[in-house]
Amino acid sequence: MSTDLVRWRLDIAYDGTAFIGWAAQPGQRSVEGDLAGWVGRILSLDEPPRLTCAGRTDAGVHARGQVVHVDLPATTETGRSEMRDTGAVLAHRLPRALPADIAVRGVTRAPDGFDARFSAIWRRYVYRLWDDPADADPLRRYQVVRHPEPLDVSLLADAGADLIGLHDFAAFCKRRDQATTIRTLQRVEAVRLGDRTIEVTVQADAFCHSMVRSLMGALTAVAAGRKDRTWLQGLLTRTERANDVTVLPAHGLTLEEVGYPADAELAARAAEARTTRSLREERA
């Protein structure tokens, strides 16, 4: 086996219901633990490889567009003592090996300078709600949250627009020592689909821990008429986690897509992100 390591990009999706979250924790089932374990077993590594993901999702949060990188030998010896491209081996064997709640949609050689976490320029999450018990679809009960009050979706969208831009989102973040809570919220959109499910799209350069679910708690408080937009705007001036903001349940949240710049800009972006955001955590 070659000792030269190559960076591979894995595009994955998972149902977060049965996981403690992305991050491996002793004695718990995690996406990272399952995925690293199977990559290690398939390639007969001495230990599971280290994985880096774009968004460290919490327990119960789903992903359709999670991106992971892992550094592995370029080629791998197969059962017939042939050397094969490691990415091809993983693309073939991972989908058959992984449990049904994780899917690998692509294994590709990462372009130079690619870092799943630091090269990313945006993360897009969607939070899904039903505000009328009659709309509930049992087939999606682990992915859509039932909201007890009717929600004004256009008010929710307008309130969301108030938050767009570069702000200190401390009111919406679980505080970590020394971690900055300044983020650029790029997009907040709310629509009611034909089946009456409310989908709220939230996109930012990065999110801090519990930020999307806290934003949803604040936006639904406005959309339900419990709070007004002045209160919401005032949250952007706070410097600590706001106790009057509810964190909505994890299972309504899905990491849908992660954006990266053109290949030529990957390394520069990663270097910039490492410097300016070295104390940040990408979490949801």
Add this chain to the structure above:
Amino acid sequence: MSTDLVRWRLDIAYDGTAFIGWAAQPGQRSVEGDLAGWVGRILSLDEPPRLTCAGRTDAGVHARGQVVHVDLPATTETGRSEMRDTGAVLAHRLPRALPADIAVRGVTRAPDGFDARFSAIWRRYVYRLWDDPADADPLRRYQVVRHPEPLDVSLLADAGADLIGLHDFAAFCKRRDQATTIRTLQRVEAVRLGDRTIEVTVQADAFCHSMVRSLMGALTAVAAGRKDRTWLQGLLTRTERANDVTVLPAHGLTLEEVGYPADAELAARAAEARTTRSLREERA
């Protein structure tokens, strides 16, 4: 409690994964059993009421648009010794009582002559497939079937059109003594969605047991290039279940909607259906 019975229409949805099917069976968990049990408990009936549904779904088959009727007293005594409209009591209490894999979307007083089974003029099912492992979405793994071969969706649609009309679908039906297998297939449509999921819509006046899943087995055999359209058309001339037709897995199938005529025609439709289809079973 009044002894005059009123017919109520229940619109329900369920995730079929954990049920033995619609029909109650001793010692097994069924949709009928759970629903009748909760209606009986909420209304303090001596025993669960008898339910009639539009489509008796099999184990693992889902429903978003199942229709049920049940004959119950017009009013019900509540805890405060008040008499309340039975439908209002059920609409309020059933969603809170039922397990999370059954949803009641509506409880309405049925129009005169309404029969959930015999008044129906069509049933619409959708069968969902992924023909590329890279498209699999773990969040919908219990509702979409992974197909091992690539499928030509326009060929599938064209082949489906060959089956439309009044035919003996014996080749596609699990035989029941004396039951006719003549049905009118009204619609077969196949589309590939933006996320590459294949959705096949199948609508008929009624279906016999395992018919949709057998139709899907035959249509996918053509769409994968294993069989040709001449073989498919020949199935319509057979008088017995065809051993060369595979029954596709239950979990890809969802009863999406049931159609009824205008209120004034309900009774006539039910009488007609009872006469001409008295030996039929509505099954999926």
